[in-house]
Amino acid sequence: MPQLVRFYIRHTMFGFIAAAVFVTLLFAFNVANLWHLVTHTSEGWLAALLLFVFNGIVFSGVQFGIAVMALGNEQAPPRGPRGRALLVPAPVRRDEPPHR
Numbered sequence: 001m002p003q004l005v006r007f008y009i010r011h012t013m014f015g016f017i018a019a020a021v022f023v024t025l026l027f028a029f030n031v032a033n034l035w036h037l038v039t040h041t042s043e044g045w046l047a048a049l050l051l052f053v054f055n056g057i058v059f060s061g062v063q064f065g066i067a068v069m070a071l072g073n074e075q076a077p078p079r080g081p082r083g084r085a086l087l088v089p090a091p092v093r094r095d096e097p098p099h100r
Contacts, residue, residue: 008064011064012060013060015056015058015059015061018059019052019056019060023051
């Protein structure tokens, strides 16, 4: 399988996993009384499935977009031990006296 296809599938799966976590948290915290609505109707499984699929499409698109935009980042600042940018002091010359 070509590397680009593997890249797409991997990041799309990350998006769908994030959507599954998001929908699970929506149901767990009963946001807008969704858990009651899904469990007390006969078509609740369809609503949960559609919520997962549509959120999965959005989250996977965002995840893939972020991954593609981060590909060619050769001009990124050097990173420190925790992934933070290293701050390098720059010398500043001062030729005139301070204003008062």
